[in-house]
Amino acid sequence: MYEEMLNEVLARTWVSFAPEGFRPVSFRRGSRRYRVRRINCRWVDRSLSPPRHGFSVTVHTGEIFQLAYTEGEPFWRLESLLNEA
Amino acid sequence: MAPWILHLDFDAFFASVEQLRNPRLSGRPIAVGRGVVASASYEARASGIRAGMACARALRLCPRLVIVPPRGEIYRAVSEEAFELCRSYAPSVETYLDEADLDLTGTERLHGGHAGAARRIQAAIAKQTGLTVSAGLGANRMIAALAAKAAKPRGLGLIPHGDEEAFVARLPIEKLPGIGPARARALRKLNIAFAADLRGLERHMLADLFGAAGLVLFERCRGRDIGPCRRSEFPRAVSRQTDLAGLETNPDVLEARLRSLVEDAGRALRRLGLVCRTAAVTIEYLDGIRAAASHGLAEGARLDDTLFEAALCAYRRARRRAAAPRGLRVALHRLAPDTGTVQPTLDDRGDRALARHALMDAQDAVRNRFGGGALLSGRTFLLRTLELRPSGAP
Numbered sequence: 001m002y003e004e005m006l007n008e009v010l011a012r013t014w015v016s017f018a019p020e021g022f023r024p025v026s027f028r029r030g031s032r033r034y035r036v037r038r039i040n041c042r043w044v045d046r047s048l049s050p051p052r053h054g055f056s057v058t059v060h061t062g063e064i065f066q067l068a069y070t071e072g073e074p075f076w077r078l079e080s081l082l083n084e085a
Numbered sequence: 086m087a088p089w090i091l092h093l094d095f096d097a098f099f100a101s102v103e104q105l106r107n108p109r110l111s112g113r114p115i116a117v118g119r120g121v122v123a124s125a126s127y128e129a130r131a132s133g134i135r136a137g138m139a140c141a142r143a144l145r146l147c148p149r150l151v152i153v154p155p156r157g158e159i160y161r162a163v164s165e166e167a168f169e170l171c172r173s174y175a176p177s178v179e180t181y182l183d184e185a186d187l188d189l190t191g192t193e194r195l196h197g198g199h200a201g202a203a204r205r206i207q208a209a210i211a212k213q214t215g216l217t218v219s220a221g222l223g224a225n226r227m228i229a230a231l232a233a234k235a236a237k238p239r240g241l242g243l244i245p246h247g248d249e250e251a252f253v254a255r256l257p258i259e260k261l262p263g264i265g266p267a268r269a270r271a272l273r274k275l276n277i278a279f280a281a282d283l284r285g286l287e288r289h290m291l292a293d294l295f296g297a298a299g300l301v302l303f304e305r306c307r308g309r310d311i312g313p314c315r316r317s318e319f320p321r322a323v324s325r326q327t328d329l330a331g332l333e334t335n336p337d338v339l340e341a342r343l344r345s346l347v348e349d350a351g352r353a354l355r356r357l358g359l360v361c362r363t364a365a366v367t368i369e370y371l372d373g374i375r376a377a378a379s380h381g382l383a384e385g386a387r388l389d390d391t392l393f394e395a396a397l398c399a400y401r402r403a404r405r406r407a408a409a410p411r412g413l414r415v416a417l418h419r420l421a422p423d424t425g426t427v428q429p430t431l432d433d434r435g436d437r438a439l440a441r442h443a444l445m446d447a448q449d450a451v452r453n454r455f456g457g458g459a460l461l462s463g464r465t466f467l468l469r470t471l472e473l474r475p476s477g478a479p
Contacts, residue, residue, distance in 0.1 A: 007454055064107055
């Protein structure tokens with residue numbers, strides 16, 4: 001499957017706040033911590049209320065995850081895992 | 086004051102977003118679509134793959150092709166963010182999913198030249214999103230759009246004032262907006278291959294051939310287009326389509342497919358906070374013939390049942406042939422913001438109407454979280470049983 005939908009609530013997410021916007025730095029999934037190596041793409045879905053911020057990230061293991069943060073929610077979601085094809 | 090319109094068009098938009106989202110796909114031939122190719126990367130286009138082609142055919146043309154299911158909500162969010170930038174450059178901006186028209190008339194002194202402004206916007210969008218846009222500048226929206234198409238990918242096309250007629254004259258008729266395959270075939274039978282040839286037809290002849298659209302074509306083949314740029318807050322239509330490969334004639338299955346499309350489109354409509362007043366259905370057959378019909382609603386609708394009733398009326402009017410359709414498309418038109426007013430019907434008390442809307446919202450929440458297949462209506466359940474049926478079983 002190209003995109004595996006996970007829809008998991010992340011136990012913990014470390015976030016960097018900067019003038020150009022915030023971004024995830026690392027997150028814990030189950031007992032494992034993943035460090036974000038690269039933000040591939042980011043977007044804000046303002047058609048939703050409240051808006052949802054989406055990030056495609058490559059982590060230190062080389063896997064590509066899609067993370068989402070809905071404004072006002074106290075947690076981040078792990079939306080999907082993007083596979084090779 | 087001379088009008089100047091800037092047209093911006095993302096290059097291979099859906100495919101480029103997917104290549105950004107998943108860098109492993111970068112440089113590889115990919116197509117975005119479900120059944121039908123909605124967008125193909127330039128690497129895929131090199132193998133002859135085009136939007137509108139059945140995915141099965143695309144895979145035959147390019148076995149290395151990666152087919153990615155579309156994520157419309159992401160594409161819309163990315164394009165909205167990019168085009169928000171445009172609003173700081175032009176007082177009037179009209180946006181679509183992957184295109185935008187900016188009215189730059191009267192902004193020369195502010196921007197120091199339209200071509201410079203266009204290049205700055207292209208660079209700003211590339212910096213913000215990582216995506217490239219092609220740009221076209223011209224005296225009207227059609228000329229600007231044609232100039233952008235000619236400059237693809239990444240380029241900037243500029244048609245000076247006064248050159249519109251000459252620029253359009255040498256274009257094949259299929260390139261003119263408003264001329265699809267059926268109209269092109271009709272015109273080619275009349276030995277009309279280029280826009281210049283089309284000018285030989287009188288206004289009333291074009292009106293006889295194509296109705297009101299003929300009058301628009303009369304202007305367009307002369308490089309004229311009078312439509313102004315309007316700021317659009319929402320799309321003109323929400324549509325969904327499916328490829329049936331000409332294998333299905335069972336009316337129950339076809340109506341289940343229709344219901345499934347309506348549910349997908351309805352969910353997108355509600356996500357945008359809109360209601361619609363027209364449902365249109367297009368059926369395409371294997372011989373290329375298309376049949377379309379639409380059904381209007383007295384007031385804006387957002388519930389799947391109401392949308393389906395309207396789509397079913399249109400579908401039954403359009404389905405005049407017994408042949409198996411190749412494709413089916415549902416489009417919801419005449420969109421307006423959902424004011425949240427729930428109108429009770431004569432046989433329905435207000436609290437029941439409210440409950441139906443609340444149920445719809447709850448269903449959407451489940452589907453948004455777990456996928457469209459997480460909840461099925463009675464009609465679409467038939468499709469699930471077909472998917473589970475072993476191949477060859479009756």
